[in-house]
Amino acid sequence: DAGVIQSPRHEVTEMGQEVTLRCKPISGHDYLFWYRQTMMRGLELLIYFNNNVPIDDSGMPEDRFSAKMPNASFSTLKIQPSEPRDSAVYFCASYGTSAPPAQYFGPGTRLTVL
Amino acid sequence: LAKTTQPISMDSYEGQEVNITCSHNNIATNDYITWYQQFPSQGPRFIIQGYKTKVTNEVASLFIPADRKSSTLSLPRVSLSDTAVYYCLVGTGGGADGLTFGKGTHLIIQP
Numbered sequence: 001d002a003g004v005i006q007s008p009r010h011e012v013t014e015m016g017q018e019v020t021l022r023c024k025p026i027s028g029h030d031y032l033f034w035y036r037q038t039m040m041r042g043l044e045l046l047i048y049f050n051n052n053v054p055i056d057d058s059g060m061p062e063d064r065f066s067a068k069m070p071n072a073s074f075s076t077l078k079i080q081p082s083e084p085r086d087s088a089v090y091f092c093a094s095y096g097t098s099a100p101p102a103q104y105f106g107p108g109t110r111l112t113v114l
Numbered sequence: 115l116a117k118t119t120q121p122i123s124m125d126s127y128e129g130q131e132v133n134i135t136c137s138h139n140n141i142a143t144n145d146y147i148t149w150y151q152q153f154p155s156q157g158p159r160f161i162i163q164g165y166k167t168k169v170t171n172e173v174a175s176l177f178i179p180a181d182r183k184s185s186t187l188s189l190p191r192v193s194l195s196d197t198a199v200y201y202c203l204v205g206t207g208g209g210a211d212g213l214t215f216g217k218g219t220h221l222i223i224q225p
Contacts, residue, residue: 033213043215100163101163105159107155
């Protein structure tokens with residue numbers, strides 16, 4: 001398996017623009033997680049899905065952020081409108097029932113909002 | 115979720131054994147202890163998980179005393195490539211829960 005795939009790897013945009021981050025989880029994994037990492041706040045959970053259904057979105061910073069999982073092999077995290085404080089590395093992770101009981105993280109998307 | 119405390123940074127040399135201790139005084143009965151490793155520009159990677167006593171895999175060992183209020187990650191004979199941030203997490207153990215990462219321990223291995 002190719003692991004968790006994220007695109008794009010790098011995104012530079014201007015304040016006010018819409019940004020869409022994409023994730024393909026490991027096949028067969030039924031949990032998908034979105035995290036954000038910054039120097040100041042470290043790694044934070046934003047939202048996670050089970051069987052394509054959002055379970056906990058309490059970490060989503062505000063209404064400008066939205067996430068969807070239309071099917072088991074694809075998820076998006078959208079920021080509209082983007083702001084400079086959204087600059088961070090966004091990670092997607094997936095989990096299945098196979099051992100070890102670990103989440104597998106993608107390579108991340110480095111977002112820079114100017 | 116149980117709060118964890120671990121050193122902000124550690125230094126060691128190639129070939130040495132490195133032990134990173136994590137405190138988790140309010141660990142719950144159902145909680146497991148899990149360690150992740152993160153290299154620069156990469157996502158975290160699972161290293162090891164345990165509930166009590168000792169667990170060993172091909173990468174590391176995890177020592178957990180009887181009271182489970184702390185745990186120690188042991189990396190045998192480290193190399194430069196072990197330079198990374200190591201996170202100690204405490205929770206119900208399944209990857210089905212959102213993970214709460216602390217600051218982690220920045221381990222620097224020198225030649």
